[in-house]
Amino acid sequence: MKAQYKEQYTKGLESFQRSVRNALEFHAKVRNLPLQGVSPTARLMFARIFFISTSILRLCPKNENERTIWDFTSIAILAGSLFEAVMFFRYFCEPGDADEWVA
Numbered sequence: 225m226k227a228q229y230k231e232q233y234t235k236g237l238e239s240f241q242r243s244v245r246n247a248l249e250f251h252a253k254v255r256n257l258p259l260q261g262v263s264p265t266a267r268l269m270f271a272r273i274f275f276i277s278t279s280i281l282r283l284c285p286k287n288e289n290e291r292t293i294w295d296f297t298s299i300a301i302l303a304g305s306l307f308e309a310v311m312f313f314r315y316f317c318e319p320g321d322a323d324e325w326v327a
């Protein structure tokens with residue numbers, strides 16, 4: 225049973241690392257495009273998502289066998305901030321009517 229959790233942790237961490245790396249590569253390709261409307265704000269939120277994600281990766285041990293102290297509190301706080309940043313990013317990227325933007 226313990227081996228199953230180690231395998232799931234390793235797979236999850238590798239998947240998260242891959243997602244962060246893909247986001248960075250995407251950002252590198254589009255960062256010089258001209259910005260209009262809410263794009264500058266969306267770009268800042270994207271950067272926030274990236275910075276929070278890399279902070280989480282730094283706090284997570286690379287494998288289950290490392291003898292380190294897990295900072296669960298910091299990881300949880302960052303995960304909450306990451307969720308909030310993703311929600312704001314989606315808000316800025318999805319079309320909305322005029323009343324929604326005024327609010």
